[in-house]
Amino acid sequence: MAAPSGFANREICPRLRRGALRTKNPLAYDGRAMLDLMRRHAYSWLTRAVLGLIVVVFIFWGIGSGFLSQVHPVASVDGNRILADELDKEANQIRQTFQQMYGPSATEILKTINLRQEALQRIIENRLIAQEARHIGLRISDQALEQKIATQAAFQSDGQFDFTRYQDVLASNNIDPNEYESGMRVALLQQALRNMIDQAVQVSPEAAHSAYNLQNQRIQLGYFEVPFQDFSAKITPTAAQLEDYYKKHSEEFREPDRATILYIHYDPVVLAAKVTPTDKEIEDYYKRNLNSRFSHPDMVSARHILVAVSNGATDAEKAKARAKADDLLAQLKKGADFAKLAEQNSDDTGTRSKGGDLGPFGKGQMIKPFEDAAFSMRPGELRIVETKFGFHIVRLDSISPAHVDTLADAKPQIIETLRTQAGARMAREALDQDVSGAISGSDLKELAKKRGLEAVQTAPVSRQEALSSIADGAVVKAAFQLEPGQSQGVASGQSPFLIKLIAKEPSRIPPIKDIEAKVREVYIRNESESQARAKAHQLLSQIKSAADFDSVAASNKYNVHKTDTFNRSTNSVPGLGSLPEVTQAASTVPSIPGVVDRVIENEGNSYLFEVLARSAPSDEDWKEAERNFTEELLQQRRAEAWQQFVDQLKSKAKITVDPNQLGQTAPEPSL
DSSP states (O other), X not given: OOOOHHHHTSSHHHHHHHTOOOSOOOOSSOOHHHHHHHHHTTTOHHXXXXXXXXXXXXXXOOOOOTTTOXXXXXXXXXXXXXXXXXXXXXXXXXXXXXXXXHGGGHHHHHTTSOHHHHHHXXXXXXXXXXXXXXXXXXXXOHHHHHHHHHTOGGGEETTEEOHHHHHHHHHHTTOOHHHHHHHHHHHHHHHHHHHHHHHHOOOOHHHXXXXXXXXXXXXXXXXXXXXXXXXXXXXXXXXXXXXXXXXXXXXXXXXXXXXXXXXXXXXXXXXXXXXXXXXXXXXXXXXXXXXXXXXXXXXXXXXXXXXXXXXXOOHHHHHHHHHHHHHHHHXXXXXXXXXXXXXXXXXXXXXXXXXXXXXXXXXXXXXXXXXXXXXXXXXXXXXXXXXXXXXXXXXXXXXXXXXXXXXXXXXXXXXXXXXXXXXXXXXXXXXXXXXXXXXXXXXXXXXXXXXXXXXEEOOOEETTOOOTTSGGGHHXXXXXXXXXXXXXXXOOTTSOEEEEEEEEEOOBOOXXXXXXXXXXXXXXXXXXXXXXXXXXXXXXXXXXXXXXXXXXXXXXXXXXXXXXXXXXXXOEETTXXXXXXXHHHHTTOSSSSEEOSSOEEETTEXXXXXXXXXXXXXXXXXXXXXXXXHHHHHHHHHHHHHHHHHHHHHHHSOEEEOGGGSSSOOOOOOO
């Protein structure tokens, strides 16, 4: 098999073939800190997800139609243009990150994110970072690049770099080797710069202990609520008051502009319904993807509960941790729920909330003692495993032996994939052809009929309204860029659309006679919240000390609620939910018991709080948490330093952005 073009004209390819990548790291920076951290946390599902995303997620896709290309740049950074196709590629990578990390939940999460805006910020930052790295003389050698590529699991067979597999993986994902290698080089360059900044940020033991004590204070609160509903019934606005409120707050009642759209959905499933891949096409796909898609290594699934032991722990401390692990194991053997025990006791913050679930993993993904134990256990077996992190109570859930799917096993999946690919190609080709017809004045209903599709006309919709039949609202957003009568192709994933704007209704503020009920409702709500707030401030002025708190509440017929003691780091008040303003204020009350010196509002209601008790965590708690907390604090402060560095680069750069090109959701990549 010929080498892909990315390696054809340089010396990387021959060295990769010879496996001559056993030299010392040739990078001009020390990457051991990051790698050691990842190894230390190798059992974390999140780390595995991050590593997986670093490997090979350079997927590139485009419509290929002159009518759909955006020549006008979306933005520029110090005069260097950012075009729409680059923006869509980056947005697709972000989409894939969410899909891999959150699975089925990703769809709902993605609805809350403007991928193009997120992608643009990432591209801008990446360009500035790479520019700065070059400015200070950092470079990534060819040897460093090939070493990084050769160590990726996706390109290895039996633990060694496999050049043929490298070719197959890139080819099967339609990735150009030149672009892949260029992207990897930029990523390494940026990591080099970040490592330099990371090394400059350290956390002293004293600073870590102080931060831990502040974050993990145990507090107990008392509070009473002044509900806005107590005032609503007494508020009866006159017509003049409503009219005055309407005039002063008219923008609150503005209705958005709306559009009526006619569209054709080029559904690949419909277009490719009669496509039947040939036996040769099926066999060729199977051979190309045998190593990457149809070969499965030994895998196991397990859960664990970590009883952490800090570095330098005494024998007594180790014995105490072991005793705790033994007790947890005994509870499990008696039938205790593993997930609940993990949530309550595990020191692994990455898996604790998931009941200790590590998910499936193969050899080489865990630290050695843990891996050896997991691959020697039987499903359902419980065992205590000691590593440098402490004691792990491990339960093996399942075993999946190494296997290779036969052609017969893989055939249904291959047919579906090839059919989907064919449908996507047919959809793009049909759209390319029909865009020309639509611009020339052809009727969309006739164009749809020729292809066995249907042209659908929507009711008037706003920019924010997502139509259930249109992926990600991309069609709606694109329509607002058009004038009535204009048509455009919209690349919404593998299912593109051809749209025509039928009519556009401008934004307007309805006359008060049409929305009087709404104005009345808003007026009453705002006025009652204001009166509740004023009442709470009046009561606060009467509380001269903590001793007055209960009596002032009682004399005004408010019930004082007292919380259980809780950790202020949660930023959540039991019974009320997330209220970081309260938990932060609780740490600054000068004496205990003491009153928080301001009114706290939540969902329109006003609250007064007193701190009944406040205590720092014990020295024993600190000893148990010291290693993990210090590491987390260090990473947090390094992340903050890095963001400050990036923000400084952005503040010094000349950045221009065309906001009109940021509304559309990026298309999903074709297979």
